Amino acid sequence: MVAAPSTVRPAARWSRRVMRLLTRLLLYLFLVLWTLIFIFPFYSMFVGSFMDDAALFSRDPHFWPKNGFDLTSYRQLFAEIGFGRPLFNSFYLAVVRTLGVLFFSSLAGFTFAKRRFPGRDKLFFLMLITMMLPTQITLIPWYLLMVKTFKWADTYWPFWLPEWANAFGIFWMRQYIAATIPDEMLEAAAIDGASVFGTFARIVLPLIMPGMAVLGILNFVDGFNQFLGPLLILTDPDKITAPLALANFKGTTVIAPRYSLMFAGSTLATIPLLVVFFAFQKQLVSGIMSGAIKG
Numbered sequence: 001m002v003a004a005p006s007t008v009r010p011a012a013r014w015s016r017r018v019m020r021l022l023t024r025l026l027l028y029l030f031l032v033l034w035t036l037i038f039i040f041p042f043y044s045m046f047v048g049s050f051m052d053d054a055a056l057f058s059r060d061p062h063f064w065p066k067n068g069f070d071l072t073s074y075r076q077l078f079a080e081i082g083f084g085r086p087l088f089n090s091f092y093l094a095v096v097r098t099l100g101v102l103f104f105s106s107l108a109g110f111t112f113a114k115r116r117f118p119g120r121d122k123l124f125f126l127m128l129i130t131m132m133l134p135t136q137i138t139l140i141p142w143y144l145l146m147v148k149t150f151k152w153a154d155t156y157w158p159f160w161l162p163e164w165a166n167a168f169g170i171f172w173m174r175q176y177i178a179a180t181i182p183d184e185m186l187e188a189a190a191i192d193g194a195s196v197f198g199t200f201a202r203i204v205l206p207l208i209m210p211g212m213a214v215l216g217i218l219n220f221v222d223g224f225n226q227f228l229g230p231l232l233i234l235t236d237p238d239k240i241t242a243p244l245a246l247a248n249f250k251g252t253t254v255i256a257p258r259y260s261l262m263f264a265g266s267t268l269a270t271i272p273l274l275v276v277f278f279a280f281q282k283q284l285v286s287g288i289m290s291g292a293i294k295g
Contacts, residue, residue, distance in 0.1 A: 042270070047065060048260060048263040049267045050070050050071070051067075051070070051073075051260055056260060074264045074268070076261055077261050080261075081248075083242070083245060083265055085238060087242045087272075090224050093159055093160075093226070094223035096160055097160050097163050097219060098216050098219045098223060100160055100163070101163060101215065101216075101219045102212050102215060105169030108170040108173070109170050109173025109177050110200055112170065114177065114181065114186060114204075115196075127167050127171070128167065130167045131168060142162070143233075146158035154233070154234055158233050159223065159233075169219065172215050173208065176208055177208055180208060180211070181207060186203070209283065213286075214283075216280070217284055220273075224269075224273060225243060230243070242268075242269045243269070246265045249261065
């Protein structure tokens, strides 16, 4: 009668261990499958950039370039549409936009989080309301304001100046600063004689770098991939961006779209985004994790 529990307990422990192992195995299989589903379109784009259209649409699918890594599509891309210039334009537009967003959003976020002034909460609430408006509602007023009022057609100012007052950026930095910077630290700096801007530059700014990295990457990717705005504002071939250049190239083909060249252009347009992501990967993860834990 006494030996029964001793035989049941090891069996129960072994059963729980097997269940944990199976659960973990199924979880890993699901994650691997989901990763493959996510990566496959990018892999197809990369491999397709080294094939011609005949190989792309052959009945026998090719998961690897049959004739090796042929750079013909890349050479034609630069020779026929001068893709280097649109690629630089997208990078330039995204960098200037990101720097402006980081500067103004961090200052505004610090002001909303740690400074007291009349109507602060009401102003912050009104700013949050603008985040709920669909882009389609503000598209026509934005176009009329930028082109008709300010005469900013064929310039990048419509993609910079409004975005520097980015509601999401201000909200993100406000929440991050409120959760990261204690009031006692700012009070101690004020007692030591530090000015508001001195406190922000020497104390606040170094501590919010992970949050700024997250905001910077999101804004760089969004600015680099902008299509609808440049489609409405930019008509000068020397100022169009990479997504617009690819769309124009597809629309100017006489017979059918040349997908191998479009794959090559999409691959080149993806490289700057990957470089930025991997360069700031640690800051991105740190910013998201610290914001999630402290928030």
